[in-house]
Amino acid sequence: MAVSPPVCDFGWPAPGFDLPGTDGQRWRLDQISGPKGTLVMFICNHCPYVQSILDRILRDASALQAEGIGVVAISANDAADYPEDSFDNMAKLARERAFPFPYLYDESQSVAKAYGAVCTPDFFGFDAGGGLQYRGRLDASAKQAGAPDARRELYEAMMQVARTGKGPEHQIPSMGCSIKWKDA
Template identity: 80%
Template sequence: MAVSTPICDFGWQAPDFALPGTDGKTWRLEDVRGPKGTLVMFICNHCPYVIAVRDRIIRDARALQGLGIGVVAISSNDADAYPEDSFDKMKELARELDLPFPYLYDEDQSVARAYDAVCTPDFFGFDAGLGLQYRGRLDASRKQAGPPDLRRDLFEAMKQVAETGHGPEEQIPSMGCSIKWKDAA
């Protein structure tokens, strides 16, 4: 089921985390924080919305890193119900795609809950002080990638954050597959 993210709560502070990465390291928010801002993305392996734009996510992550934005991706889906999203499969995908950012596993889903993540992809763009400045879409793509000349909403917003410390007033929510939550025990 497709869901959309809520509007940006400007200034909301990024919750810390300590999660295992596909590279064998444990990563904290401070480890991925960039001098001009930080992008925290909730993605997963199997979501058609993510698959459609993975190359664009990688392209924009590299460009944003060049502007001083730290980038991290987190998968929080229930891997028992969605085996394609298991940590082992995440490791395979990270190697296959040569991801230019840490890809972290939120097995107990506590980080997704702390961020109030709702879908994949879900983008949280923070300023240098870790205040939220962007909660919008990558671009106008949906389950299929749009044309190559689409406006790069996420890139443009985070470039603005890097240059001014502030995200755009007008933001279009991201849309994707709902986070696959574990059944409550």
Template identity: 70%
Template sequence: MAVSPPVCDFGWKAPDFSLPGTDGRTWSLGEIAGANGTLIMFICNHCPYVQAVMDRIVRDAAALQAEGIGVAAISSNDAAAYPADSFANMATEAQRHGFSFPYLYDESQAVARAYGAACTPDFFGFNNRLELQYRGRLDASGRQPAGPEVKRELYEAMKLVARTGKGPDDQIASLGCSIKWRDV
């Protein structure tokens, strides 16, 4: 079932975390934060919404890193119920797509809860003071191939954040599969 997160809560402060990455390191928010902003993406391996835009996520993340924006992806899905989202499969996925950013595992799901992550993909764009400025979609194409006319909404919003510290007033929420929460 498709889920859409709430609109941007401008100024909301990014919760800190310490999570293992597929690169063998443990990463904190402070180590990821960029001089001009930070993008935290909640994704997973099996979601058809994520898979449909993975090439664009990788492209835009690399372009944003070149603009001084720190980028990380986090998978918080219950890997026991969804084995495709296991840490080992995350490492394979990161390598297969050539991630230029850390891919982190939130096994306890505490980070997803702290961020209020709702779906995959769910994008959180922060300014250089780690204040939320973007909680929108990657672009308008959704699960379809992106035509040449499709505006790169996330990329353009984060470039604006890098230049001004503020995100666009008008944002359209992302759409994707729900986070696969563990039964508690």
């Protein structure tokens, strides 16, 4: 079942984290934050919504990093129930696809809960001071990739944040698979 996150809570502060990356390092938010903003993405390996746009995520992440925006991806899915989302499989995907950003594992799911992440993909775009300015979609894609010339909504929004410190007033929420929470 597809789910969609709530609308952007402008100015909401980015929660910190300290998580292991598929590159063998531990990463904190302050190490990832860029001088012009930060993009925190909740993704996973098995989600068809993520799979359909992974090429676009990689393209836009690289372009944003070149503009001074820090980028990170975090997977919080329960790997016991979804083995494709295991840390080893995350590392394999990051290697095979040459992720230009750290891919982190939130095994405890505490970071996803702190962010209020609800689906994969779920995008959080912060300004240079760490205030939320974008909680929208990548583009018009869904379970299948949208048109090749689809408007790059996430990229455009983050470039606006980099230039002005403010995200767009109108944002269309992302849509994807629900995060696979562990049983309590």
